[in-house]
Every structure is written in C-alpha cells, then in structure tokens.
Amino acid sequence: EAQVTQNPRYLITVTGKKLTVTCSQNMNHEYMSWYRQDPGLGLRQIYYSMNVEVTDKGDVPEGYKVSRKEKRNFPLILESPSPNQTSLYFCASSLSWAGVGQYFGPGTRLTVT
Amino acid sequence: DQQVKQNSPSLSVQEGRISILNCDYTNSMFDYFLWYKKYPAEGPTFLISISSIKDKNEDGRFTVFLNKSAKHLSLHIVPSQPGDSAVYFCAASRSVGGSQGNLIFGKGTKLSVKP
Numbered sequence: 001e002a003q004v005t006q007n008p009r010y011l012i013t014v015t016g017k018k019l020t021v022t023c024s025q026n027m028n029h030e031y032m033s034w035y036r037q038d039p040g041l042g043l044r045q046i047y048y049s050m051n052v053e054v055t056d057k058g059d060v061p062e063g064y065k066v067s068r069k070e071k072r073n074f075p076l077i078l079e080s081p082s083p084n085q086t087s088l089y090f091c092a093s094s095l096s097w098a099g100v101g102q103y104f105g106p107g108t109r110l111t112v113t
Numbered sequence: 114d115q116q117v118k119q120n121s122p123s124l125s126v127q128e129g130r131i132s133i134l135n136c137d138y139t140n141s142m143f144d145y146f147l148w149y150k151k152y153p154a155e156g157p158t159f160l161i162s163i164s165s166i167k168d169k170n171e172d173g174r175f176t177v178f179l180n181k182s183a184k185h186l187s188l189h190i191v192p193s194q195p196g197d198s199a200v201y202f203c204a205a206s207r208s209v210g211g212s213q214g215n216l217i218f219g220k221g222t223k224l225s226v227k228p
Contacts, residue, residue, distance in 0.1 A: 004156070031214065042119075042220035043157070043202060050214050058215060090156050098216035099145035099206040101159030 002027045004105035006091050012111045021076045021108050023091030031094045032074040036087040081112040116140045117205050119219035126226050132190040134222050136203030143205040148188050151200045193226045
C-alpha cells in the first residue's frame, strides 16, 4: 500500500530536549516536505527536499533541521524544542515537485512544555 | 503578508446543492493551484489542481475555476454530499524560478454538508 508514515504519532516533551520525528515513504517519490498546522494559521511549510541531499527552507524553518540522506526518509529534527513549536506536524511526498498532488502522512502531534 | 487567502472560515450547504469554496492569491508568479481536503485526525488529501494555462479543470463532482486577472480561484462541488464535510485548503506554487518546492496554503474553509 502506497503510504507516508510518521513516528511518533504523539509526543509530549520538555523545552530543550532534542527530538526527531521520522518520515518515510514507499512510493519512490523524489519530493518530500514538512508542514505544521496551527489553529487559525492553516498549513505552513517548514522545509522541503527536491531530491536526495537537496533540501531548502519553506516559510517557517526557524528552530528546525532536516536531512535527506536517502530517498525514502526525511526526518525532522528539533535541536532545542520550545513551547511555540507545539503543533501538528505533517510530512508529505510527491513524484516531483510541490505543484503535483502530494501524499500526506497521518500527522504527529507534538506538545512542548 | 498572506499570499493565499481563504476568506470564509466556514460554509454550510444542504445535501444535493452546490458548494462553492473561494480562494484569492496575491503573488502573480503562482502558476499552479491545488485543493486539498482534510478530515479531522487525518492528513490532507489531494483533491484537484489547475495550472495557469487553463481556466477550468474538472474531476467528477469537483471543478476548479481559475480567474487569473482577478487572482481568484474557486472549487465547485456538485452535488454536495455529507461525506464532503471537511476542511478544504487552497494552495499555490510556482513551476519556475527555483521555487518549485515551495507550497503556500490558505487557512482553510470548513465545509458542512447537511443531510
């Protein structure tokens, strides 16, 4: 089954404790991206990757890091989480670029206290 | 400054009638537009897209119209069904200029279809 998986699905952590949210896709997609969803703000892009070893900032990259060492995986790293990073995070992938319909993962709800 | 705007946070429609969801954009460089549907506790699902070389794209009950001069697009759902009740996001992208990876979303419109 074609899918994007994210782990963990739920996470409660404390300020400053480094964490990684994993994202994996099984569709051999070149493009992957991370978004956060906040009430009243819709979806905002954090980082994206057009291909392996190619990453670029979206609209809200501050406080986040990503890496794309292999095609199927695109982890999101929070080196020092802060309460304003409490949000619902989605990973997505598509064949080529942002203008092609993307497959989204189920989401990761992160709470930073 | 919001580049993609969905000015109606919510819309309520009777089953069987037409639902029209609207979206405005400010950046004239956008040339691809997409609609996503999102149910609670799930990731968004791609619905339909349109490129700026077209003014209409149809897929079953869903039609997207693009008015480039007005920088406006709309999603029509005919006929509306209770299962269409969800949050609908409009999104925009550029196919050239090194921004092919960047996708800008609106804030969403919550559609409720009443039986």
